[in-house]
Amino acid sequence: MKIKRFSVFLIVLLFLVGSLTIPAPTLAKKAAFKDVNKNHYAYDSIQWAYDVELVGGFPDGTFRPNQPITEQQFGQILVKFFDLEPTSNKLTKYTTKALASDPFYNTLAAYKVPLNGYFDNNIRGQAIKRGVVAQALTHVLDGQATLKDSIQFLLDHHITSGQYPQYENTDLIKFFGSSNQLTRAQVVTLFHNLQRKSFFYISEDALNSFENNDALPLNTRANAARNILASSLRTGKDWSPISNTKDSWNGDYSYFYRYGRGETDSIGRYVTITGSTKTEFYVTYDAFDGEDEGFVQGYATILSPTKAMMTETVEGNRCVIEFQKQSSTALKTIEHDCKNMRDAGTNYSGVLKK
Template sequence: MKKLVYTLLFSLLVIVSGDKVQAAGFKDVPEDHFAYDAILWAEEYDIVNGYSDGTFKPNETITEQQFAKLLSNFYELEIPYDELKKQTPTANWSDEYYNRLASYGVPLNGYLDNNIRAASIKRGVVAQAITHLAKGKSGLDQSIQFLLDYYISTGQNPQYENRNLQKFFGVTNKLTRAQVVIILHRMDERNFYEISQDAQAIYENTSNASLNVRAKNGQNQLDPTMRLTTPTKSAWEGTYFYSYKWGKGATDFNRREAIISNATSNSFNIFITANDGTAAGSVDGTATITTSNKAVMNKSSAGNRCVIEFERLTNALKITEVDCQAAHDEDTNFSGTLKKQ
């Protein structure tokens, strides 16, 4: 983050109203608020903004999507070319932030579900997400210890100190908006604003994994006790992926991905992409379920002839393209067995 002389920052951002001093733009953050300095800093660097009524609501519990915005802004994460294909397809204001975080493989729960995004985030998830970007891929205990070692965050239950790290930290507890801003402010003060090599490597994406796959890998990095998942409507639903790299060249790879959503007892929506070196193709449509583990699609959503057969295996999906040349680029097809992510 860019550094400025703090006295200049203070003079530019403080508003005096009568005898009450408040953070610029936030009428509910007085000078004596415990997070005043941190919120002042975060506002200056466009990490946070308030509500339309001029408040910041510092003591309000923070949701995962609010945290996603703050974390993306703090690290100034790049915007990827791809976009997530969500299970809840309705556009959401947080989409751009989750797209950014997914491209770096950040451990979060709400990538594919707007409802999970709107839920309060747990301290354990915050610890893993921050540590992933600041230090690299880390388990829950490693992430907590990182925050404690650098006094970025503290424990909440002293009776468990040196006895149970997770209970001491309070991994299942929630945070307020002010508490998260303080954590990010301390990250900045300790110069933890450079992106870790692990996260950068995921962004560079030499394996050509899609954004959904990188998001799913981020979810899987979360400790099992921290995961929230959308109840599966059907055994068909999910993201399926295959990747093979046979050489060191940038185009020496094969990749297949299939995303099944909106499954019923009779059909499901399917979106498939394929890359074979320099050739790439994609198609989406609706498949009809013919037996408990087989389905077929006859045309794409664009109305082109596209006959593809699907077989659901144990944690995998077998795709056989019968005739779909009118729906995708030449030199690619969608055949293969993909592993469920």
């Protein structure tokens, strides 16, 4: 079952009043772009897409119909065409620079539309493949589907066609040209076909994801969306709290120094870090300075890729310790104020090794 969203089409009926009324002459409409003349196969589609503000051109007055369309350009058109509801949630990306496409990707993730560029600005700017377009459109129109089923859906409804007739009855994916890019003209023609056939529906799968009754984080839904794509079309990586292993603070670090012959004539620090994410980690900190010793646990906030700070223990006691990542195997700790660790306070500043 599909649920139709509200689309408003204003039809103005003009009636001639009186048999002697002479209609005013109409002027031919000027082409929207100087590089798309009336003989271009996609002229009507491009004109339509421009008129309904689905697409724009370039500052020099061109449309560049033969230029490959990027994933973020396709995503923007998809959001506008289906009038997808915006979401207040925001994706966390590996490439943190803000882009104009961010709100569109937030919306697409909420509907779990299969795309690659949710977490990577560079992927967003790459040309999108026909197979990705097929799976994205079919997900919105008919629900989650494999690449083959997505292609078959578009072919069955005459929304688009294949590119290699020699494979029509032997290899659907090759017949469709799944790994090929689409031009800007081809994409607006595809959406014009949807408009002509009144495909303004949104699938239950997409709507259920947007309603999010399971309260899934937006990044989790974006991961799920990426994994709908056929493996041959997938690029980039899923979101995880740690972007890659070198960013993790996790590990056991220690420092030990004996300055005398007595049992307590030594200084040591033993630190264990677990649960490292992009924003924090959990630390167990064991210290002894001669007869003075202490033990604390708490969460440290990551301030930069190489610096973190703990300000209180899990019991809520003040304990300020700075952590500086020296390398993948070395960690410097600076004890600013942690009197709760031991009676005499702490003042250690030094490097611990894994």
